[in-house]
Amino acid sequence: MNHEKLFRSTGSYIAGTGLIESVNVAVALEKPLLIKGEPGTGKTVLAQAVAEALGMDLIVWNIKSTTRAQDGLYSYDTVKRLYDSQFGEAGVSDISRYIRLGKLGEAFSHENQVVLLIDEIDKADLEFPNDLLWELDRMEFYIPETGVTVRAKQRPVVIITSNAEKELPDAFLRRCIFHYIDFPDRELLEKIVRTHFPEVEDKLLGAAVSAFEEIRSIRNLRKKPGTSELLDWVNALQLGGISGEVLEKELPFPGVLLKKDEDLDALKKHRFL
Incomplete structure (x- = not known):
């Protein structure tokens, strides 16, 4: 070549x-x-x-x-x-x-x-x-x-x-x-986020990717969030001053990740259960 x-x-x-x-x-x-x-x-x-x-x-x-x-x-x-x-x-x-x-x-x-x-x-x-x-x-x-x-x-x-x-x-x-193109695994997701946001805190990055993977695992989502939604979400979390500790307890700005009413309802039920 x-x-x-x-x-x-x-x-x-x-x-x-x-x-x-x-x-x-x-x-x-x-x-x-x-x-x-x-x-x-x-x-x-x-x-x-x-x-x-x-x-x-x-x-x-x-x-x-x-x-x-x-x-x-x-x-x-x-x-x-x-x-x-x-x-x-x-x-x-x-x-x-x-x-x-x-x-x-x-x-x-x-x-x-x-x-x-x-x-x-x-x-x-x-x-x-x-x-x-x-x-x-x-x-x-x-x-x-x-x-x-x-x-x-x-x-x-x-x-x-x-x-x-x-x-x-x-x-x-x-x-x-x-x-x-297979969907990125956790390691690759973290590399992708780091590429766009090199200053992101380790704890926030880890918690964001964990929550993102949890959401993608919910059954019957009409539109699973992709890497572009993850990047937008991490950006929103940083701009909103959300820490990794907060993200482990709650899920701010879900509308950045999910774009269907049914999917937001599915997330609420998943978190409640």
Whole structure:
């Protein structure tokens, strides 16, 4: 592998050995890296950390239920062209003026190699991943309106995240390097918190992580808190002047961790019992 392009944990992102290896293999093989894991395990932030570690720009394509593969390639603004023609604007015959590249097109056209994050691909319809196969394989696409083929000047590092809401097609999976991010264990959780809050008191950190793990162990939570909620909570505890001793007896600011009425009720019952 090119040691100049090796991913490692950064000052703001702590990655396990398996994840580091998966990122570096994907970069070396020039294949998309598909990341799965429950919400709050740092899937989206990973792309930012990879870009930082490799010294590359980051381009983010956020996927929604209405997103089409075409949206990532380019759009042709026919309405603006028609409007301009009605008002006698110069250059209406130049269709390229009305072509706007999507996020994939931006990544292909960038002078330098970039990291492209395709975030939450499973939100789109079932055909969306298959519709991207050609572009991700060939790193090019054709614009029939202008007769131009857009080819990647530098093959981007492609990171794709999924919350496993839908099964992805086998043909798509075969083209990816896959990694599942397990939820951090206690030791890693403490390292993550320390990375963001190096001055946090040991007793407060230990009590906060213990309470956090206790909450995650409650059965039938609709939305378990993730690492981002833990970080927000520790920050709130510090700002509120809450000590580790207090945290061992009560649970301040539960709304920072839990975002559903049913989950807050479940916490109350759990603590009461």
